[in-house]
Amino acid sequence: MSDRAWRFLSAVLMAALMVRPARAGSDLRDPPEGLINEGWYALLMSGQKSGHMHGTLRREGQRILSATEMTLAIKRGPAVVEIRVETRTEERLDGTPLKSVSVMNLASQMNLTHTTEFDGTKAKVTTEQFGRPTVSEYELSAKPLLAWGSLVEQQRRGFAPGTRYTLAAYEPAIKPDDVLLTRVEVVGPETIDLLGRQTQATKLKTAIEGLPMDQVSWVDEDGEMLRMTTFMVMMQVELVRCDKTFALQDKDPPEMFAQSMVPVGRSLDRAGLKRLRLRLSVPQGQLPDLPETQMQNVRRLDPRTVELTIIRIDHKKLKGASPVEPVGEAAECLRSNAYMDLNDPELTRMAAAAVKGADGLYDRLDRLRNYVSREITDKSLDVGLATASEVARGREGDCTEHGVLLAALGRANGIPARVVTGLAYVPEFLGSAHVFGYHMWTQYYVDGGWVDVDAAFRQTEVDPTHIALSVMSLNDQSFFDSAFSILPLMGRLKIEVLEAE
Template sequence: MAVHRIDIRTQLNSSFDAGEGIAVAASGGAASSIPVGCRAQPASCGAEPPSVTATAPKEGRSNRTGRVRPWRLIAAMAAILAAAGCGGSADGPRSAPAAKTTSDAGSQPRERTPKALAPREVWESYFLKGQRVGYGTTKVQPEVKDGRELLRIEASQRYSIRRFDQLLEQEIWLTSLETPQGELLEFSTTVRQGGQPVKTVGRAVGNRLEMLIMSAGKTMPVNLPWSSDLGGFYRIDGSLLQRPLSPGETRRLRVLVPGANVVGEVELTAVGIESVALPSGSKQLLRIEAVLRLSGGEMRYTAWSDAEGEVLRTVYHDALGLEMVRSTKDEALKPLPKSEFDLGWDVVVRLKEPIEDAHRRKSIRYRLTLADADPSVLFAPGPGQEVRRLDDRRAEVVVRLLTPEETGRDPHDPRGADLPAGGPSADDRPTEADRQPNNYIQSDDPGVIAAAAEALEESPADKTRILSEWEKARRLESYVHRTMKRGGASQGFATAGEVAKNRLGDCTEYAVFLAALARSEGIASRVVGGLVYMEQAAGFGYHMWTEVFVDGRWVPLDATLGLGAAGPARLRLRHSNLAGGDMASMVVPVLQVVGKLQIDVVAVE
């Protein structure tokens, strides 16, 4: 079994102090190690996810909670979204009134429990739709630095999920150095989804968190505002182990969410004691309802902890009910069974009737129904999309085809194509982040620059006129569609630099590559996550496309389809310029609707 050693102390000193690129790959040093190279082959494992039987809360019983980590949720969401690819409602947790609300800011912890500083190693098995799809391990090791008691946390996750009949594998590694109370000193994360890994290292310096994000040879510095009330990956564990929740109590903590590289707020509510059936037998556990709030929305999950403060089971309601169950190392590393669940075909939102020639229509009116949320909040208005709220669970959405020809103006007019009226709102105009290169949209990559030049190579007819930005954008879209090959379903998000070399991918790679080509030509761009109509499935599946800012407006283009304009057979959820490696803003809205959405077609034009 391969063993990776991630020494963040060496990386931070050599990179931040010297201002050079970081070799995050394995290094020696004094860092402790965890196995992260275990490979699972299809076989029978026999493990079954547990069930829960609720009982009335027991009076006067104290339960110590722990291990309710938001980083696991974001990692899980990223894995599921990547597996969802291009293209039954879960009951929400029951709530309980909070007797009191607390936070860690300015509070005095109780006397430290032995477990708060005890070294330990735990393993978990992951289940999706009742089938085991991966495992994770976390190792906590106390150390003393400059007379200060600290904790070094090392964790890894591995997922293997079937998507459109192919296997997608994702691996995540994390290391951090924190105080027992969760104050973050330094960290490192590495995420691999089939292609080149995306790596982030960071450290807290005064009132800011300094980070370096590396992908496919590109290193980008990113800083976040930082303060003493913001915690690291262990903040929740340290808080609850030293000052356990009581039934009915709610606690709010602000923490860094690794991988997403953003700050989120976690709200924990201790509900009461329940009987939970685990692989080792039924146990009386404290139920904890949790909400992780990010800029892209909020995600809900439920955890059950024992009297020692260890969480033995977690269910992520907004990640298709993904379950993480405490197990032994041997159980976690058993070969995975062949999955019957396909996180591509099986999450398509089927329509009652197919839409003929859907992507060449002028407009489509939809009625959306969500099981547990307001669709008018999740489906954002944007270029070509209007949203009207009907009630708490229903909305009407009209999507229109945007083309210069709609107004009859000449698209070759050097003054610019006359796109449908209505420029962007004041808060939706391009920012510098929509124009500059970043770790995913690598518009300064030599291969990307060369590809853009090839796409816009002059023809004899071009010499007599000036290309408008709109025509440039359409030529770039056509070029991506013609020169790329569909495939690579075994990888998740690749960078534009990688795509420029291998010209292989699915909708995420098509969207990111087109965005990078546009930026290299001075055209602001961003990617959009949402749903698109899949003719072969007669329904809507997850999809990503591109928006370019031309002639004073954002206009959608879809290089995967290559039609020269994005038609109305799509539903827009959220856009992002992917600055700072922010995939969370794309992940959260999609997972809030997967498995919970009904789409009815009202009218087609």
């Protein structure tokens, strides 16, 4: 399920590239007509070539147009998933943003297109898929800077060691409802390796507020970016300046999915387990707060450690449940969004077919779970985080696709639904035995509480080996928030089984 982290990373890299330095020798007050700048970069993950980036800036009259295209490949077991992101921006000569368009394609699927129109601090974001638009409007906390505006501001600030400033970048694929405050610090000169060649460069540190990662970039004497490194908990991701030929050479991405598994060193009886007590810890820093659910009780022992008690819910008590009027968060979990387009006729058809002949609320819930488990016929790792509309047409995917489709069909039937990101136990996966892997499942609002349902594991009554890290509606900014529940833990989390009964 950690494909969401890679999709998130690709958007973060695109946001970081918006604040890449400009050539110091360029007059950004009045650049020449036509092409201003073009660059090719190789993308490396853990030292292995995993993609490329190509960017251009050009002037057309009083407007500046930028275009950036990036590909990123990851291995998920035997499968290779490729993410392709294209971003185009249109700005006035003084850096005032007019429009941005970002298109993200995942695993050869036509995915989401975000078109943003700007008016001062107002952003109107149109999200489109399969020709169906969804429009949201936001009041941002600061005037946003896109590619050209960031370059103008960076040239004004200069590259003297010790220089510090903050840019208000904007990338709707990460956080549509507000700017990304980006702190930049000029460190000073140093020698770097550039694909086997030693060269002098100026080092800059960049941190995007709220993101669990830091970035370092190096620029030449003209202010042109030579290398950018993003440090994450499991790996190092680099963009390295190169020629077009090298940038487009074959990819050799590392296998990251199996590395995210957390071993526990013993078997667990998922079918018979009623109660599970676990200790979760990280070696340093703070373990993020985990949600309390009907299944999961959380007791914090210290900043790095929590103890969980997870129980199996008796569904016999739910079988007589009647629908209740949802309020607050439950009501929010009935609305359409970019991942669950409730106006999609295919989702409407599936939602009706799934519950045909159902007797009562619980029977509808159970039929929906069985329907999704059955209809996703290709249990594949080749797909990343697809929308419900994509899953409805492709009938392919892993836990994320099961979770999103099940939530969408619940909402289409008037049942408030959200998804859970977490971990779940599997006896064996990709050659590793007795491990917890990152996972997604669904919660339905029934009888005044949230009930866990797992279509990927074919469980209407979910077993206690499910550890919830976060719950989310997938409305707007939830994607940004959900990545934080996974990224700080990958490669660092330890799970100890204290008691299983």
